[in-house]
Amino acid sequence: MSERPSQDRAVLPDFIPPELATLVDNAPEGEAWLDEIKLDGYRTAARIEGGKVRLLTRIGLDWTARFLPISRRASRPASRSWNISTVATARRRSSRACAER
Numbered sequence: 593m594s595e596r597p598s599q600d601r602a603v604l605p606d607f608i609p610p611e612l613a614t615l616v617d618n619a620p621e622g623e624a625w626l627d628e629i630k631l632d633g634y635r636t637a638a639r640i641e642g643g644k645v646r647l648l649t650r651i652g653l654d655w656t657a658r659f660l661p662i663s664r665r666a667s668r669p670a671s672r673s674w675n676i677s678t679v680a681t682a683r684r685r686s687s688r689a690c691a692e693r
Contacts, residue, residue, distance in 0.1 A: 607652045610635050610677050633681035638666045640674040647680070655680075 612635070619625070636655065639646045645663040647656045656663045659680050666676075 604639065604641055604673050604675055607648060608637060608675050609652075610637055610650050612650065633679040636678045636680050638662070638674065638676040638678050640666055640672070640676070642673070643667055647678075 634655070635650045636659070637648045637650075639648060645656060645667045646654055647659050647663055647666075649655055662678075662680060
């Protein structure tokens with residue numbers, strides 16, 4: 593399978609707001625649903641385009657400089673464009689995630 597020429601590819605929008613959690617009384621039923629572990633942290637979107645990474649908050653603020661280790665790591669798949677919903681967390685020495693310093 594060959595790659596399409598770049599002029600045929602869709603352009604990423606400047607910002608895609610993240611899907612936020614909605615509080616409900618009961619979890620959905622059925623095999624089509626998956627569970628997600630909830631970590632305390634900052635909801636971000638990693639926008640990767642041409643090897644350049646921008647980490648945007650859920651309201652679109654650029655926090656790339658605040659999360660340099662994450663942005664450096666995310667720049668590795670430089671050959672493609674991505675918009676990935678992420679949660680930036682800190683880890684304690686015990687390896688448990690936390691949002692505290």
